[in-house]
Each structure stands twice: as C-alpha cells, then as structure tokens.
Amino acid sequence: MRFVVSRQETARLYRGGIEPRLTSITKESTVNIPKVRKRGFLMVAEKDGAVIRKVSHYAFEPTTPSLVSVREFIRMVLYPFETIQPYIEDIISATHEACINSIVHNPDCGELIKVTCRISDDSVIIEVADKGRGLKNVELPPEPPSPDSLAGRGLFIMCALMDNVETESNSHGTLVRMRKHCMLET
Numbered sequence: 001m002r003f004v005v006s007r008q009e010t011a012r013l014y015r016g017g018i019e020p021r022l023t024s025i026t027k028e029s030t031v032n033i034p035k036v037r038k039r040g041f042l043m044v045a046e047k048d049g050a051v052i053r054k055v056s057h058y059a060f061e062p063t064t065p066s067l068v069s070v071r072e073f074i075r076m077v078l079y080p081f082e083t084i085q086p087y088i089e090d091i092i093s094a095t096h097e098a099c100i101n102s103i104v105h106n107p108d109c110g111e112l113i114k115v116t117c118r119i120s121d122d123s124v125i126i127e128v129a130d131k132g133r134g135l136k137n138v139e140l141p142p143e144p145p146s147p148d149s150l151a152g153r154g155l156f157i158m159c160a161l162m163d164n165v166e167t168e169s170n171s172h173g174t175l176v177r178m179r180k181h182c183m184l185e186t
Contacts, residue, residue: 053081053184054119059112062103062130070099070115074126077117084124084182090161091124091180097154098128098176106132111173121184123163128176134169141165 058073060066074092078084084091095115102113111131118125141159145152159165164179 051121052118053121054117056117058115058117060099060115062106062109062111062113064100064103066113067096067099067103071096073115074117078119078124081119081184083184084119087124087180087182091126091178094158094161094165094178094180095126095128097157098126098178101154101176102128102130102132102174105135106130109133119184122181124180124182126162126178126180128178129173131173134171134174135167136169138167138169140167 054077056073056077058070060070071092074095075088078088078091099113099115109130109132114127114129116125116127116129118127138155140155142155144156155165158176158178161180162178163181164177166177168175168177
C-alpha cells in the first residue's frame with residue numbers, strides 16, 4: 001500500500017512556505033508533514049508530473065573541509081536506490097563542483113550553503129544554493145577550458161556529468177539545479 005499526497009496538497013504546502021520532507025518509510029516509521037501523518041505506508045508526493053520519492057536537505061559552512069560531508073550526504077541519500085547506483089559517483093562529483101564554486105566564488109559570504117536532493121521516478125535533482133554575489137551571463141554548456149588552465153572547469157564538469165544544468169542568480173544568491181535521468185523500479 002502507499003499513501004499519495006496530491007499535487008494540489010504539495011502545491012498548497014509549498015505556497016505556505018512549507019517544504020514537505022518526504023521519505024520512503026518502513027512499517028515501523030512515522031512521517032510528519034503538516035496536516036498529514038501516516039504510519040506504515042510509503043510516502044510519496046507528485047511535483048511537476050513526477051512522483052517525488054524522497055527529498056533530503058543539507059546545509060554546511062562554506063569551507064573546503066565541509067565538502068567531505070556533502071559527498072557522504074549525497075552518497076547516503078542515493079545509495080538505497082539500486083537503479084541510481086551506477087550514477088552515484090557522477091552525481092556526487094557534479095554536486096562537489098557546484099559546492100566548490102559556491103565556496104571559492106563567495107569568500108566573504110559567511111552564510112550556509114544549502115544542498116537539496118530530490119529523487120523522483122524518473123530523475124535525481126540536486127540543487128545547490130548560496131547567498132553569494134551571484135553569476136553573471138553564464139552560458140550553458142560552457143566551452144571546454146584550455147588544458148593549461150588551472151581553474152574554470154566546474155560548470156564544464158557539471159554539464160558533462162549531468163543531463164541538465166540550470167543556474168539562477170540574483171542579488172540574493174545563486175542556485176544551481178542539476179538533473180540526472182534514471183528510472184526507479186517500482
């Protein structure tokens with residue numbers, strides 16, 4: 001059996017500023033979502049026509065030692081999904097590059113960097129958000145960097161490893177959204 005939160009209910013929660021934390025749960029587990037509390041069912045929600053199987057969030061200090069924990073966070077979230085396992089290292093590497101860019105290009109920003117991992121029936125979506133000064137005129141996919149260059153490979157690597165990469169940037173910060181298509185077995 002499974003309990004499905006409708007797209008309308010999920011949209012209502014998002015409009016209210018509440019992002020449901022949806023996870024696959026066992027019979028012994030309990031999940032709390034505002035106005036929804038179920039025990040003993042697989043909790044899923046629909047968003048943009050796809051069924052969201054799991055949403056996980058992680059926030060970290062903008063320091064390079066924190067990157068190890070980001071890599072482990074992504075690995076821990078994705079590993080239980082057998083059909084995603086062949087893509088885990090690509091997803092981890094692309095996430096690592098997005099996080100490095102957030103740290104390196106915003107040295108004076110002391111705000112936490114936020115990583116969100118969404119697993120749906122047809123893809124894994126990773127979002128890396130920071131409160132830094134943002135990107136200007138990013139063309140995706142970027143041209144390959146010169147073999148002699150010491151920097152400038154981050155976006156190129158992300159685009160090479162993921163199926164879709166988007167960036168949004170304004171005075172409030174930058175969001176990098178990456179998608180890897182992989183079908184989950186049901």
